[in-house]
Amino acid sequence: MKRVPVGRRNLFAERRRALLGVAGVGVALLMVLALDGIFAGAMKRVTAYIDTSPADIIVSQRGVKGMHMTSSSLPLSAVEDIRRMKGVSRADPILFETNSLKSPKARALSYVIGYVPGGRGGPVTITKGRPPGPGEIVLDESAASKLGVSIGSDVSTLGRSWKVSGFTGGLTNIVNTTAFVRFDDYAAARGTTGTASYILVGAESPAGAVAREIEKETGLTALPRPEFSREEAKLVRDMSTQIMQIMTIAALLIALAVIGLTLYADTLARLREVGVMKALGTRTRRLALIVLSQAAWMAGAAMALSIVLAFALAAVMSRAASNISIEVTAVSIARVAIGAGVVAAIGAVAPLARVARVDPATVFRRQ
Amino acid sequence: MDDVAIRAERLEKVFGEGDVQVRAVRGIDLEVVRGQVALIMGPSGSGKTTLLSMLGAMLRPTSGKVELDGVDLARLPESRLPDFRATRFGFVFQDFNLLSSLSALENVQFALNLAGTTGRKSRERAEALLRGFGLGHRLSFRPEKLSGGEKQRVAISRALANEPSVILADEPTANLDSKIGHEIARLLRNAATEEGRSVVIVSHDTRLKDIADRVLWLEDGEFREINEMAVDPVCGMAVERKPETPHYQYEGQTYYFCSPEDRDEFAAEPTKFIPDRG
Numbered sequence: 141m142k143r144v145p146v147g148r149r150n151l152f153a154e155r156r157r158a159l160l161g162v163a164g165v166g167v168a169l170l171m172v173l174a175l176d177g178i179f180a181g182a183m184k185r186v187t188a189y190i191d192t193s194p195a196d197i198i199v200s201q202r203g204v205k206g207m208h209m210t211s212s213s214l215p216l217s218a219v220e221d222i223r224r225m226k227g228v229s230r231a232d233p234i235l236f237e238t239n240s241l242k243s244p245k246a247r248a249l250s251y252v253i254g255y256v257p258g259g260r261g262g263p264v265t266i267t268k269g270r271p272p273g274p275g276e277i278v279l280d281e282s283a284a285s286k287l288g289v290s291i292g293s294d295v296s297t298l299g300r301s302w303k304v305s306g307f308t309g310g311l312t313n314i315v316n317t318t319a320f321v322r323f324d325d326y327a328a329a330r331g332t333t334g335t336a337s338y339i340l341v342g343a344e345s346p347a348g349a350v351a352r353e354i355e356k357e358t359g360l361t362a363l364p365r366p367e368f369s370r371e372e373a374k375l376v377r378d379m380s381t382q383i384m385q386i387m388t389i390a391a392l393l394i395a396l397a398v399i400g401l402t403l404y405a406d407t408l409a410r411l412r413e414v415g416v417m418k419a420l421g422t423r424t425r426r427l428a429l430i431v432l433s434q435a436a437w438m439a440g441a442a443m444a445l446s447i448v449l450a451f452a453l454a455a456v457m458s459r460a461a462s463n464i465s466i467e468v469t470a471v472s473i474a475r476v477a478i479g480a481g482v483v484a485a486i487g488a489v490a491p492l493a494r495v496a497r498v499d500p501a502t503v504f505r506r507q
Numbered sequence: 508m509d510d511v512a513i514r515a516e517r518l519e520k521v522f523g524e525g526d527v528q529v530r531a532v533r534g535i536d537l538e539v540v541r542g543q544v545a546l547i548m549g550p551s552g553s554g555k556t557t558l559l560s561m562l563g564a565m566l567r568p569t570s571g572k573v574e575l576d577g578v579d580l581a582r583l584p585e586s587r588l589p590d591f592r593a594t595r596f597g598f599v600f601q602d603f604n605l606l607s608s609l610s611a612l613e614n615v616q617f618a619l620n621l622a623g624t625t626g627r628k629s630r631e632r633a634e635a636l637l638r639g640f641g642l643g644h645r646l647s648f649r650p651e652k653l654s655g656g657e658k659q660r661v662a663i664s665r666a667l668a669n670e671p672s673v674i675l676a677d678e679p680t681a682n683l684d685s686k687i688g689h690e691i692a693r694l695l696r697n698a699a700t701e702e703g704r705s706v707v708i709v710s711h712d713t714r715l716k717d718i719a720d721r722v723l724w725l726e727d728g729e730f731r732e733i734n735e736m737a738v739d740p741v742c743g744m745a746v747e748r749k750p751e752t753p754h755y756q757y758e759g760q761t762y763y764f765c766s767p768e769d770r771d772e773f774a775a776e777p778t779k780f781i782p783d784r785g
């Protein structure tokens with residue numbers, strides 16, 4: 141049942157047009173893949189502080205289920221109440237807000253965390269230097285390089301200046317970075333007494349049950365860490381989806397324009413041949429399949445190109461150790477493939493309409 | 508079924524309405540039997556293309572009918588015409604009309620696909636046809652790499668691929684030099700003689716008379732008697748023998764021309780155009 145693949149031949153007969161079309165669509169699809177990948181990479185890092193925390197349960201102000209763009213405040217006395225509960229091994233308060241880090245060279249938006257030395261809220265790894273002493277701060281190394289500071293430099297945040305004592309890693313994403321100071325310093329800088337933002341809890345028995353107990357006992361909100369991480373991710377995702385969707389649609393529209401115009405130009409250039417095919421007895425249905433297969437080959441080739449480019453870009457980005465990491469996921473490839481399919485189908489509409497109108501009798505008329 | 512492959516009866520085509528109405532074909536009757544080559548000649552605008560389009564089921568007649576192998580084409584629903592064209596007709600065009608992105612082989616295979624022959628079978632049949640016409644070394648060439656004669660041989664292979672009853676050829680030799688034109692004419696003649704197909708050729712080329720069983724002269728949408736015809740000795744085209752046609756008397760004979768320019772050229776030096784009567 142194999143037939144001459146006219147659509148594919150038509151596409152690749154005009155090498156230059158095919159190449160330009162495939163490259164154009166490929167780059168547009170790459171934009172979608174890269175955006176998706178940047179987003180996936182960012183999402184992974186957005187919750188990095190929570191995901192790497194040794195806490196099993198995170199307790200927050202009643203009704204607060206995240207950190208991003210939120211503020212949580214609870215009485216410090218709750219720490220003692222929780223410590224006394226059954227199934228709880230430890231409870232450490234942290235103070236938290238989103239603020240900006242300023243150096244003479246630059247500024248960076250940051251989660252600023254005040255933790256009790258020896259407690260569980262501090263940096264999990266110190267890549268260089270040491271944890272903060274009084275009046276000192278630990279920065280993420282990629283934020284430090286952006287700010288142009290090294291150990292011993294001064295950085296200001298929370299309305300005062302701090303001396304950099306060490307670096308941590310993996311806690312910077314495209315939105316913000318993370319910095320650590322001592323709990324008491326933080327409280328003094330903010331003029332608060334007797335309050336904390338969150339309490340990080342270690343559990344001896346299943347976290348879900350302990351969290352429920354804590355909620356009952358204190359009236360605060362307590363979530364097992366994975367759940368808190370999911371809520372946090374959702375919060376960020378909800379805030380970014382709209383812009384992501386707009387950019388994805390814009391990129392797909394570019395792909396649509398390129399496919400549509402390339403295909404239409406090619407169809408116009410071939411109208412005479414369409415007339416010949418009709419005269420020879422080709423049904424409009426078969427002609428439609430020819431146009432559609434040409435569109436599909438173009439979208440398919442562009443898709444393959446965009447996947448290769450996306451992986452290449454991801455590799456370059458990770459080698460460049462930048463704050464932007466690109467995660468090309470199977471889900472986003474599937475999404476882009478569907479997008480490309482839809483775009484190819486829509487791009488074929490105008491050429492199809494034109495092809496359907498061709499009168500076979502024109503073949504005997506000379507232009 | 509009689510021996511008539513294609514028959515037209517009181518075939519009529521009117522374009523437009525009212526003041527701009529054109530009766531392009533006016534009540535034509537025509538029968539072509541199997542194995543016969545009919546050559547239709549006539550000045551431009553006489554309705555040749557219109558007639559050929561109706562014979563080939565590409566244009567609906569205003570009235571009258573076209574019968575192919577006993578089936579009235581005018582009564583067939585639109586949806587059945589493509590299959591009819593694919594299986595019962597072979598078309599040959601002046602400008603070859605090969606599909607430019609396909610190889611010679613694929614051009615022929617494409618026609619076979621339309622009639623339901625696909626895969627290896629279509630490949631073998633296409634290859635056999637092309638080899639038969641001496642194109643074995645050109646199978647994978649795209650049309651742009653072929654000479655005019657080669658292109659027309661591919662086109663004839665395509666026209667013959669589905670063993671049609673009727674071959675309709677529109678000026679098949681116009682874009683070819685005379686030697687190649689003669690060869691193409693012979694191939695069309697063979698399709699009639701050896702394979703029993705009916706061949707209808709529309710052409711200005713008087714040399715095609717040599718291979719035609721019948722020559723028909725079309726003018727203003729109607730057939731005229733062929734003995735009213737003469738050949739322009741300058742350009743070799745057939746012209747009508749009547750008072751309005753540019754003509755010239757020379758040594759007791761009247762010569763007819765398709766244009767006053769040809770006549771003047773002839774008058775300047777008649778001996779250059781008259782074959783030696785020695």
Ligand SMILES: Nc1ncnc2c1ncn2[C@@H]1O[C@H](COP(=O)(O)OP(=O)(O)O)[C@@H](O)[C@H]1O
Nearest residue numbers: 522523529531550551552553554555556557558
């Ligand atoms: N689609 C059309 N619409 C209107 N008039 C047409 C059309 N096709 C042909 N005609 C007219 O019909 C006449 C015959 O044309 P045609 O069949 O092309 O003649 P030929 O092929 O002998 O040159 C001409 O007067 C031409 O202008």
Ligand SMILES: [Mg+2]
Nearest residue numbers: 552555556557
């Ligand atoms: Mg014509």
